[in-house]
Amino acid sequence: MKITPAMYGKAAKCVSCHQKFFLPDSGEISPGMGMLYLKDHKELLRRTGIFERGAPNTPEKENARQGKHFPTLDPSPEPEFDPSPILTPPKRTGAPASCDSAPELPAASVEMTADSNPGDISEDLPGDSCGSESADSPSPIRLREKKPFDILEPLRLLCSYQNALDELECQVLATEDSSAGTPAVDAYRRSLDAVWDRLRDMLKKAHESTQRQLTGIETEINRVMVAFRVGEINLAQYMKQTAQIRASREGLVRYAHHLVAWQRVEDPFLSGGLMDVDLDSFDAENFVLKLPPCPELPASQTLSELYTRELRDAMRTRAGIEVRLAEWKRIQAERSGSSVSDDITYKEFTAAHKRIDASLCFYRQRLQALLSDAGQDLDALHKYRRDVLERDRKGQIKNGSKDSLLKDIDNAESALLRVEAHIRKTLHANSAMEVPTPDIPSPGSVPTPGPSTFWSYEQAFYLTSIVFLLAGLFLLFLRGTNSVARLLLLFPMPIVLVQPSILFIRKTAARFVSATALFFLQAVVIALCLTMFFQIASPLPAKEFLLGLDAIGIVFMLGFFFSGAALGSVAVARKGYGPLRKLFTVLFCAFFISSVVFFSYPSLSASDPEAYSQSKTPGQGNALITPDPNEAQQATNAPEPVHNTETDSIGSEADTGSDNAVGDAVEGEDNSVSAILPDEHSVYFSLVGVVHKTGTPPRFRAAIQSSVGDQIALTLQLGDVITGEWKALEYHSDSKKLTITNGEKLLLLAAGDRVLIDDYVSETEGETSSE
Incomplete structure (x- = not known):
């Protein structure tokens, strides 16, 4: 809920869950705190009928029935709680909100020990802040101390060595004669302290460098924003540059957060988990201290989508840890006593819970920063819109550019408004199921020069x-x-x-x-x-x-x-x-x-179809060969086809020259154009090429086309039937020509030649002779 200055210090109740609480005073809120989560500040909870912060947290009527009296200003000690770990917040009974009774929620890590209620997630401040406050004044609400949720392996190893040294010191002190083990313990402690100093110095220097980079990035963002407002860059450039710079800023912010948090961690469980180490293997001089590089955020997602996904995953992880802790509590209740392993298990769970809480707090803070960025972008767009309208009024914009610019501004504003609504809904989510699915467009993707929408x-x-x-x-x-x-x-x-x-x-x-x-x-x-x-x-x-x-x-x-x-x-x-x-x-x-x-x-x-008909010009066409007895005898006595020659490829003009003319006209034969023109029942035969390999019979690529346009591709060998009574008779490898016949006529063809064969007539004559 949103709090106005008039509501500070008053009693309130949530309209959704009906939880009753006190609103903090204006002096209790630390500077820079934009959002306060009630689950992190249990000292603000109140019981029914309690409307003043200084009054006992038990109704007067109930106190009267029980015969009890609780002074307003004198704090009473808190009741003892069961040391078994629970995650539900403790019930505040009879203790006023003071430093002695209610632990304030400062910025340090949550400490859960067996002497206090583990479910009471309170934090210790670096320094004594309660001593400076009066007993009757409420404790100030401070920002949480940064805790790491990323693991630094050198820190984890060093914390494990420190834990081993503490156990060794306890063993030495428990013995009757501790003088023999004291020098060894002191030597180990001096070595560990030297490594701790080196690590903290390295973290401090890295943090100072990161802070300088963050300052430069913020300056660059302001420069880009000013350049956009004065018209030095257009909308697409502003959106692209700010998106890139802010992505770099978020990586540095996360890195700076951990550089500070790692300096304050000495708990081996909080640093990532206790490791099994031996002090004899510790070497202070050769101990490797190496910091990880600054993380780079993935470019495939926008910052709001990234933090939404991380927040949802963290909430799911926290729910799983809480289920495990509850089950561990049930198992402990069934046992008669606890062991060392049970204590280690409990510390691991609580440390994991602290890390998840730290990540949730960090993600919410960064979403608030993105919400502020979206507001700045909207203000810049409003200024840009006014500039466009002013320039259009003065005639400084080309015809048609005004509508395009205004449309781009509307698209950018619509995207930013959806981003704001998405972030606000994410910030109000209390579980992974309530975190919205990121279905918003990237503000940096509206409109960019280059490839169009088509x-x-x-x-x-x-x-x-x-x-x-x-x-x-x-x-x-x-x-x-x-x-x-x-x-x-x-x-x-x-x-x-x-x-x-x-x-x-x-x-x-x-x-x-x-x-x-x-x-x-x-x-x-x-x-x-x-x-x-x-x-x-x-x-x-x-x-x-x-x-x-x-x-x-x-x-x-x-x-x-x-x-x-x-x-x-x-x-x-x-x-x-x-x-x-x-x-x-x-x-x-x-x-x-x-x-x-x-x-x-x-x-x-x-x-032209006539271009494919026979011609009497030698080397240009193919004339019909009349079955003359002498020529038939010559064809019969022709040399047998040679099968052991090289491969014959498709013919060219050199293969169809005048010396290799196909079918010269025989005397007495009618070679006029009318005699060789095709009729409606004629077909064309074309010899496309010859393939002749060594040791294999020649093969011929040919095609047959009828006068109506139908065409059939053929692959022939010697003796194969072409159509009707026409068949391939013999092949002369010397002249690279194929002889075809229908029993009455002989045609000699080279590769690339095309002839007209009268299949209908030959079939008719064949039927007549058979009769």
Whole structure:
């Protein structure tokens, strides 16, 4: 609950848990204490009917019934409690709030001994503060003394040696003749004191250095804030720089906390746990004292998320320790007596409880500091908003920039307000279940220059376009008939792959210009390469799927569709458009560019079917070979195929020269164009290449295409049927040519040749002869 100055010193009651307590006076609160937790100050608790701090903590009516009288100012001794450890706060019975009766809650560590109530978590001040206070005045409420919750191994080892020395001294004093062991004990103590002095001096120097760094960091935060208020840096730079500086500050604050706390720890259990050591192994000169480095906070989480998670984990750990202590108490009640091991177990639990309480106190203090930081940022944003409106009124802001700046300010303010609400809810949590889940955005992430909010969509569009464009180029690469044509398809690939790199350009204007230039460069290079490819390679016409487009054309159209969508998303990222307008712009760019590809690709890939028909020019076409008896005899007596030659690759112009002309026309044969034009039942046969390895029969890559556009790829060997009655007859390794026949005609083909075979006629004639 929030306390106003008018409420100081009055009796109060919590509206949630109905706990009754006294509010402290203004003089009792130490400077710098922004929040007070009632569970840490049990001297403020009161019973029902007690409304004054100086009155006995028992109602007058109950005292009268019991026949007791409690003077107002004379303190009565506290009742004796059961020495078994409990975690519930003790009941205050009949003792006024004075230094003699109620232990004040200062800043020292909680001491739980067998002589006092272990559940009474009280702390001792460094120094006697009760002696300076009058008996009738309430004790001042002080800040807690810092206790470590991180373990320093050299300190833990040194505390264990100190504990071993204390036990040795007790053993020596318990003997009748202690004079023999006193010199050894004194020697050990001098050695330990020297190491203690070295450790404390090292901690003190490290703390002084850390304090100087913290002072510099606070100065840097103030400088950045002033620079933002006067307009030297923009909002994104202010948020980014303050987030980084405050993250460094929090690491130093935690380090400074432990540097102070480690200087005041001598309890081996509080330092991390008692270790089994032997004083004979102690070497003061070679004792290693090394301080850990300053912790670095993870950059994946904001400070509020980090402290919220740490606070939740600490509360869960404390609940587990309390359950173990309660179970230990139950076990001790069932036993008849206690042993040394039981005492060690109890001290370990209580020390762990102290460390967890210290961590909870530290996390709450840092959350309060973050709450103050958020308030300072909100004040700076209000000043920045007024400056933007003033500059817009004077005409010092470009058109359209005002709305963008105001939108960025609104986003930052919204994020900071959610951070404040989250921290306040976390500070009021009393258990791990009440700690809220961090679902707030990072204030440092609003708005930053660089990748736009459409960055993920742009990346997806670019990656999809790369897949389709590379797939189209690869399919054309497989249809290429020579190395020159295939080499042309390699030039567009680097340009296609470099497209997504423009997303890493921070400025939106430069990113848009780069994306536009790369897109047009990609389109021009792909168009030129495709034009030259179809002119040089002259691949077989593919089957049409959609209004003149074959499968490869559809793949290219989809690739440019997504490339246009990526270009449109880059364009709208630098404009303050609404969602619908952005979507319309992206779709317009995508459909417009894909429609250009739809109408342009058929003209690029168009090929003349007559270019593949037989020609009478030697070395340029393939003429039908008339079955002349002399030539048939020559073909029969031709040398057998040689199978022990090197591998024959796909043919080139050198393989189809005039000296290796395919099927020269025979005298008396009608070689006119009309005689060799295909009819509606004709098919094309193309010899793509020959593969001939040593010791294996040659294999031929070929393709058959009907007059309606259907195409079939074949892998043939000698004797295999091509179609109908046409089959591969023999291969001449010297000339690298394949002879095919249907029983009546012979065709001699080299790699890369394409001929027309009349399968329908040959089948008809075969049926007639059989009849």
